[in-house]
Amino acid sequence: MISGYQSEILKEYEEIRSIENKNLKERIKEIKDKHPEIMEIDDEIKKLSVKLPLLILKSTTTEEDVEKLRDKIFDLRAKKLEALVSKGYSPEYLTIHYRCKKCSDTGYIGTKRCECFKDKLIKLHYKDSNLQSILSKYNFNDFDLSLFPNKTDPSYPTQKFTPFENMQRIYDFIVSQYIPNFNRTDVNLLFSGAAGTGKTFLSYCIAKELLDRGYLVVYKTADELIRILADIRFNKNQNLDDLITNCDLLIIDDLGSEQITEFSKTEFFNLLNKKLLLGKKMLISTNLVADDLDDRYDRRTSSRLIGNFKFMRFYTYDLRIEKKRRLNMRNRK
Ligand SMILES: [Zn+2]
Incomplete structure (x- = not known):
């Protein structure tokens, strides 16, 4: 705690x-x-x-x-x-x-925490997660696998699985292995894929499920994270440092969208390194692929990401376009 x-x-x-x-x-x-x-x-x-x-x-x-x-x-x-x-x-x-x-x-x-203590802790976690208002809308029940086409994506002719099969594999791993074993696993996740392929949606579902199970999940966009790291560095914000370092899961959304400077590169590497050494879990999502990571960040950062994270590739037609297409078809009927 x-x-x-x-x-x-x-x-x-x-x-x-x-x-x-x-x-x-x-x-x-x-x-x-x-x-x-x-x-x-x-x-x-x-x-x-x-x-x-x-x-x-x-x-x-x-x-x-x-x-x-x-x-x-x-x-x-x-x-x-x-x-x-x-x-x-x-x-x-x-x-x-x-x-x-x-x-x-x-x-x-006695010495055991009452249920009401756990409820209060969950409320505090929600407050600090940065997700309080968003999460009422997201959970695994709303995750619609059928939005992913079960045929090869022409933009990725080399992919072994159809977008549907790929997503099903990711989903199954998350739901039947990652979440049930969360307190025993030290797996870090790296979601990589273009915008609109379901990365953020799945991250929200994971966050909600873990928060409801009593874990402290903190969600930050890469941009917010860099601002926080600056606050910690320059204003010695201990509480924020404790939260970012010691939460059960830190979700960093949209890595690569932040403004990259020498400061951001160094601080991001330091955080990554510290959390890996402490065995504190992370989930990072990014539009970048492995080669881009190398270009965008320095070697030591990309090698930490590639070496210590379970790499999950997201691909499909843009889900937002797919949702619209279905809506249009329904309206035409
Ligand atoms: Zn009680």
Whole structure:
């Protein structure tokens, strides 16, 4: 987990507990003012509850004495609830209200994190992913393989697979190997292909699936990434450095579209190198092919990309054109 998340979430629990304590105090005050007789029963319960352990410890106490006191407390509790309900209040009006009853708003059940802690972490991940608004529209169910033609693409006469077969192989790898084994794999992915061949769509689907499984996925276009690297370098932005370096998956979209300078080349190489050394996973998509990478970046960068990433080639007719073509055909019918 990124440092800072733990304390941010624990602080949130603290706030919830303090709000609920305050609410309870107000409810108690209200009952005290309006129905003091109910609070008198409550005071009596408290007094007897303090007596109970003392009684148990005393050597002269019999089991019957303890039982008697227990019964008395039990009866008073019932009397209090009855009184509350008869005045139109809920039986829980004078107890603290937990938003999560499982962990009493502490985030932990014993030493294990409660489900509600995980939900809060996912929310924080979404906030930091850069994808919050986009991802509601993308998931694997909407990934339409039939958009990829199952015949050889005339622009790529040398391809072994049709665009459909190729995409199916990529899709199957992602869905049945990459995602289920995400925490065990150190595979980095390099999606290469022309615009409109499904790279970004598939990246979004992967991001959503992993975020929903509790991983921290951060999405940046190459252009944004270079600006962030400058911010980290010149403004010593530690939080951003931590996020970019230690997230579970960093997605860099459209590598090669950024303005390439000596600074961007060096910083990109440094990031790549650091993440590879730390075993932190990346998914890079680019319109460039392997030879272009060599021209665009320096040798050491392209050799890291080619040597340490699983290269996946995307090709088809432009999907956006294909979608339009289908729409037109449907309208003509
Ligand atoms: Zn909980």
